[in-house]
Amino acid sequence: MPTETFFNLSEAKQKRIFEAAVKEFAARRYSEASINQIVKEAQISRGSFYQYFNGKEDLYLYVLTEIGKEKMAIALPRQLPEDADFFSVYLSMVRDIVAWTRKRPLYTRIGMLMELDDSEFIAKLTSRFPDTWAGLRALLERDKKLGRIRPDVNSDLVIQILYNQNLHFQKTLFRQGNLDDMLPQVEELIKVLKEGIALV
């Protein structure tokens, strides 16, 4: 939570600071991000920064919640049929991610770097936040009961595969930067996961 004086600032200045922070947190992971860099970019003095935020953690939390707000505002409108199967929902989820990345590339970059950071603070953070993937897991369980998924498969493992591949796609995406490659790859992944790769 930023201090009150921060919120007294003009919208423009708040935005300038926010965007400088986003830029830095998308360039370096949290533990390596530099406040010096941010204040330079935002064109405020070091002293001012500490009048707005308690420190790096405070700023990071603020950036994360702001991003979360915008994400929520966008994510709500989409609707899927109640009985959509696991794979369809997952695919739609990936489409959302792609769209989101198109619109706000730096935001997903921050999320990615967060996954790669293993500092104390980030560990605490990620453990507290409820997973997006937990919902997907529930869906998988439901589809098991509906007879769509083999009941003996390990749900956690499947979700983990999707999660890890997703992270991997994003990582390569930011090295090479072809967002269009992602969807076909995910479709391929779904196919492998659905049907397996062995010949009967």
Added chain:
Amino acid sequence: MPTETFFNLSEAKQKRIFEAAVKEFAARRYSEASINQIVKEAQISRGSFYQYFNGKEDLYLYVLTEIGKEKMAIALPRQLPEDADFFSVYLSMVRDIVAWTRKRPLYTRIGMLMELDDSEFIAKLTSRFPDTWAGLRALLERDKKLGRIRPDVNSDLVIQILYNQNLHFQKTLFRQGNLDDMLPQVEELIKVLKEGIALV
């Protein structure tokens, strides 16, 4: 390549330095590892260190090649039938990793942290070294031709899944530390990959 004076040192001292380096590189990723920490642990002076090595890169390369030597010496003895199928080879590979991790936990930890580091130097390093996983990929291709694997699956994707899951297993392993959980999880992964999860 360490300097000649390093190799003139007594075995014991060389070992002390090597082990201090291993300890540090297993605790922090390369970009965050501190030479100060290493010289303190090895009980040599800062000046001496720079008489042995050019710098951090030099030391890291030395540690990596030393580990590589020991790994080679162990990996060679194992043999598998010439026509062993892809999954068997993979499983045997995982068994090797588990055994290796049991014997030298810090070594695999270094490998893991290397994957998570995205510094310039590490990027150069990983791109140059030939992948262990390339061999596995070739095996998959072979099994396609032998009619064991569906010819239309994307080999790269499959290898990537295995690679990412492997990394993930190792990561969780070092957070919780139950090495015995790994093999069953890998067996589960193989099953999912083989047969798929959808009901026909």
Added chain:
DNA sequence: GTGTCATATGACAAGGTTGTCACATTGTTT
């Protein structure tokens, strides 16, 4: 003992980081 060479040392410079604080500059209210 003296000379020579290899090795050991820690202070040092130069760069980075964070957080603080006395002070300057605005703005607002009386």
Added chain:
DNA sequence: AAACAATGTGACAACCTTGTCATATGACAC
């Protein structure tokens, strides 16, 4: 205008990092 509050500022201390270098210490030869 004068007083008071709010905000802006950059120098500063304290703590890191790396790489260098003049000097000290040891060992061996003559």
